[in-house]
Each structure stands twice: as C-alpha cells, then as structure tokens.
Amino acid sequence: MKILYKFLPYWSLALLFVVFASTAPNFLSPLNLAAILKQSSVITIMAIGMTFVIVAGAIDLSVGSLMALSSIFGTMLLAFMAAGSDHPWLAIGAGLILSVLAGVAGGWINGFTISTLGLPSFIVTLGTLGVFRGIALYITNGIPVVDLPREFGWLAEGELFRLIPIPVVILVVVASVFAVALRKTRLGRYTLAIGSNYEAAVYSGIEVSRYRTYSFLVLGGLAGLAGMIEASRLITGQPTAGEGYELRVIAAVVIGGGSLSGGEGSIAGTIVGAFIMGILSNGSNLLGISPFVQQIVIGVVIVAAVAIDNYQRRWK
C-alpha cells in the first residue's frame, strides 16, 4: 500500500501509457513519442525551476510572462546580430544567453521584491505577471519579432544523431543538473529547509531571503531558456507567448508530489507530473477527444492528485 501511494505519480504515468498504447492508434510510433517529449519540454523545463520555488514554500505566477519577455529580448538581439551577418550561430548563442540572463533578472526582481517588501510571493508575482507581459508587449508594440535566421529552428526541431530531438537533450541536461542541485547541494538543502519551516530557518541562521531568491533565479533562467525553445518553433519571438503556462507549470509540480505549503517536491516527480499532462493531451488528441474535454480531465487530475496526497498523509 505504502509503495503504491509513494510512487503514485509514477504508477499513474505508467497506467496512462498502457491505456493509450492499447487504445490510441499510432501512440507508440517513434514519431509520436518524440512529439510528446518535444511538446512537453517547454513546460517541463520551467516546471523544474518551479519545483525549487514551490519547495521553498513560495509560488511564481509570472513565469509565463517572464518566458515571453525573456524570449523577446533574446530574439531581438538575435535578429539584430543576424541581420547581414554570416554567423547566424553566433547570433543564436548570444540571443540564447541574453534570454537566460533576462529571465534571471526577472527572477531577481521577484525575489528581491518579496524579500524587501516582505510580501507573499503570490501577490508579488501576480503583479509581475502583468508587468512582464506589459513590457514585452510595449517594447514590441504587440508585433512579433520576425526576420530570424532559419537556423534558429534547430533549437526546437533539430535532432542529435538524427534521433533525439534537441529540446529533449536540453531537458535531460537541465533535469540532471537540477535534480543533483536539489538533492545534493547546500542550495537544495537550504531551499528544502526554508520551505519546511521558514521560522526555524531564520532561527538557524540561514540567510532565508538570499536562498529563497536563488530559487526564483533558477526558475527565471529556465523560463528564459524555455522561451527561446518556444520561439524557435515558429522562428518568431511572440510577446504573447506562454499565456496561461504558469498554471500548467504549477500543475506539473503539484501532480508530481510537490506541496504548495513547501518542503516537499522532487525533480523526478515534477517531470512525471508534466508528462502525465503531456500524454493525456496527446493520447486524447489521437483518440479524437475534444480539447475542451481534455481541459476538464486535466483539471480533475490536479484536484485528484492533491486529494490523494492529502489522504495519504493523514492515513500514515
């Protein structure tokens, strides 16, 4: 029983996989499986960052807006440098770095505001959700950034050894780095401690503001990275990209066992949570289930995941 509860997200993912594999045509085709991974990668990468924030006992609602804003900075630099240049890859690298840095800066604004004003992260990031989106729309005048080199598409559509999609490669690297960071570094341990008992962390002399801000920096940087992958799909920088992503990102963490009151959550769980949502929507598409119904199902899954988690806690 205990094993069943403890690894519930994993069992659920396996079950979904089996169900769709046996009912949905072409579900198991390599092309479709690669598509699921590719489609889930943007949300999953951000959800990895969100795991840090949620484990620290905070929340970030601005992540979708920040993703768009960072990618606007990134693609604008990319368009500027690539224009009339023979080195598109240099421009792509520079754009990618700027996007990540912009994301980190946005995360710092969130973390700094929360610490200095002593406000709940929910309120501050509800504000920056609008602020970041507004800036992205303002500086582009609402018009997407185009004229990007065709090579930029590699980030979303390229393949390593003509087999593994590039977004999946990025996802694997990001997941490994941050899984180790959460489990085996001081940063991770302090993040866990702050989320487990904020007051006790203060009384243990942990620099709580600093370490909580770090979790927002991690999420911001990963939002910048995810934003460039998203932009690369259409080879355009969209100021309206990522609307509503914050909820999917948070849902991934929660389905994967993260607790919104802090102190609990894992990178592996989060990835499974994101894949559960990815497989649900892919499989339903193949079965011809209306996307409206999918929304209903995902909503129910989120509530059920938390309800079972709650029940299990009382039960043990």
Add this chain to the structure above:
Amino acid sequence: MLLATTGISKSFGGNQVLKDISLGFEAAQIHALLGENGAGKSTLMKILAGIYQADAGSIMFEGSPASWKKSSQAQRAGISLIPQELNLAGHLTVAQNVFLGTENSTWGLLKDKQASATTAQLIREYNLDFDAHDRVSTLSPSQKQQVEILRALVRAQKVLILDEPTAYFSDRENEGLFRMMRQLRERGLCLIFITHRLEELEGLVDWVTVLRDGACVLSTGHANTTVPQILSMMVGGNIERIFPEKTRTFGESCLELRQISLPGQLQNVSFSVRRGEIFGLGGFVGSRRTTVAELLFGLHPRYSGEVLIDGKPATLQNPQQAMELGIAFVSEDRKTTGVFPHLSVIQNLSLLSIDRCSGRFLISESREQEIATQMAGQLKIRGGGLDRPISRLSGGNQQKTILGRWLLAEPRILVLDEPTRGIDMGARIELYAWFDRLAREGYPILMISSDLYELEGLCDRVAVFREGRLVKILEGTEIQRGNVVQYAALG
C-alpha cells in the same frame, strides 16, 4: 461518583498503551493526572472524551454506562476535552468564539448582542481580565485557555479535561487560570488536569493519579502524598539525582553584556557569563528574557550598549554574524522555530554543518550520515530510524536533535531558551547531564527557564528579570525558588 472507568485497556497496532485502568472522578474535584510522555495520559483522556474507544473495560457516567462513539456525543453528555493546541479563531471576538458552533439565530441572523451579553456576564462572574469584544488573537495564552473554558461552560459541561493548560505560560499567568479552576470546582464541576509541573499541585488539586507505561501506579488524595513520591512513581524507581552536582569550575568571562537597551523592551541589562558556567535567566513570561537571547543571536539589531565576546566588542546585526562569533541559539518554541518537519533526523542534525559534509559542490551523504549518526549516538537520540522524518520523534528526542545540530556547528557559546519545556523527566535528566558536561568542557551556557526547580538545581547563577530589567543576580545559596519568584514579582 460522577465518572468512573473500570478495566479500560487500549492498544494501537499491537502496542498496548493502556492496561486495565480503573479510576473514579468526583464532582467538585480537581483531579491531577500525571505521568511521563507516553505513559498513556492523552489516550485515557481521549477515551473519556469519546475521541477514542476502549478495547476493553467500561465507563460509567452519572450512574449509567456510557459508550461514546464520537466526541460530539461525549460533549452532549457533558464532557469536554480542552486540547493543548487551542482551537480558537483568532480573528473573531471572545464572544463569537465562545458561541462558535452553538450560535443562536432568528431567521438566519445571529443574535450577536445576546451572545456578547452572556459572555460579558460570565467574564464578570469569573472576574477575568479581558472583554467580550476583544479579538482572541490579542489575548495571552492563559486568557485563551480561559476563553476555551467559557466555551465549555455555555455548553453546560460537567467534566472538563485540561490537557497541559500551563505548558506555555508562566507562574503569574497561571494564577488567573487556577483561580478560575477553583471557582469551577465550587460550582460542582469535575476538572481533570494534566500537567508536568509538580509545583502547581499544591493548593490546587484534591486528587492525584499517576500513570506509568499505561498502568495506573498511584491514585490517592493529594494530602496523602508528596512530590518526591509522585516523582518516583512517574519515573519508576528512586530518583537519586535529577540534577548533576554543582562542582563546576569557572574560567574567565566569555560573554559580557554592558548596558544593553532595546526601546520598549530592555533597559540597561548588564551581566557576564564565565566559561564553564550555567547562567540562568529567571522571570515571568513577558519579562523579556527571550528578547535577551534573540538579541544575542542578532535578531534585534537596533539595540544600544555593548556586547563583549572574549573581551572583544561584538556586532550582532543578524544571525549570520552571531553564528560567526560562535553563538548557538536553541529557541523557545521547538515546533515553530526549531524542527524542519520534512527533513530526516540526519538532515535536521547536519543542516548547519553541511559545509563540513560537502566536497567542492556536492554533499557527501555518507559523510553526512557519519557525523550525524555519531552525534545522535552521543546524545542517545531514540525513536527509530535516523533517516525518517524528525516529526516521528518525541519532544525530548527532537530537542536533543536541535541541540545536536548546534553542537555540530561547533559553537563557543550556548544560548538555550526553555530547553526542557514539554519534555518528560527521563529525557530531561539526560539533557541536564549534557548541559553539565558541556559546561565542564568550558562552554559558557546561558539558559532561560520558567521551571523554578531547574533554575535552582542546575544554575550556578540566576539573573531575575522583571519587565525588561535585570533586577537581581542570585548566587550560591541565594538561588532558591522563593527568591526567584519574589524578585520576579516585586523587583
């Protein structure tokens, strides 16, 4: 006999926590229920209050057999359990809390005025020092306890079970509650009073029952017993020495406070603690002793005056600075400022010394486990696997874990705020031995305590605080419970 149990037994998963308990509770009686943590007090009380059901045995209430399946049934019959963690809504007023769940209404509109009037009348009757319109969050812990009792009174209860009502407040606050309890006894209520503080029994209780390991080992009139007898019944055997002998030798002054003031809180506090000395801070709750400890840990940066550590002026603007100066701070409230419930015992132990278990980037789990296990062994932390969450441990073992966490951080000065509160006698004796050992190793120890026996038995000197001032430093034979109370109350 108002309430009687015959042969009550109860097991949880093969673990028998109550064995054949037969007890009687009279009307107009204050009945103290004593015992170590884990002796079965809480389980017995929960059975009486209908929260648990006994496996065997029977309960008689007002002459007829009772078998409550739920606490609401027991409440309807007239038995209420007032838990230690109070169930009050802080944002509501006293009157609203008193009537919470039993509000009178006409056409769906609450009769707030009537509720306030009834509450105000009760407050006058019992001579309480708060108002029916006060918000509960503004009350002191002891006043909140009184609100809980009022709540039981409007429900016309006959038996009130008070689960360690005084664990979180100090002597002067107790008096208000005790006065109320005596009044309730006069009106014929039976009060079952769980406590760890034996000094509270005198002049209050009529009957004393001691549980040990789930069995009733003593149940007699208070006049027929003595504190040492009760103690030995609780622990099971003679308690030769609770406190280690005061044969420590002192080195030079290590921590010195000079004219420390904090606006509205502390006034000109000066004292110094020597190496090898256990220096106690006594006083009532609200005497600002905790502020002194927090200040030393850098939590009150706006102080004036000077703190010297090893003769050198120290700046204490934040906890990080305090830690660099070697100050360890075991805070007052284990639950809210001590333990990390999601982390394992090992992780709770190693948290502040994580750099010692790390390579350049990564924590070495084997190294972490090694140093934590060693500390756990030294402190005799018991209660199952060290890799399980700390929340599974008893209060005493949690407190040892927090002490161990600080010892692993290799501090030079120990500041302990109520380090033995809510901990059973066995674990206490072990902690006292540890404090003695640490002092002998040369640590200066600053210890806040509201337990007068502890101040008297353990401390080499005791500074008594009253309203933010240090009124007297007691030394040698002056350190007596009576003196501490006298200076704390009168200055």
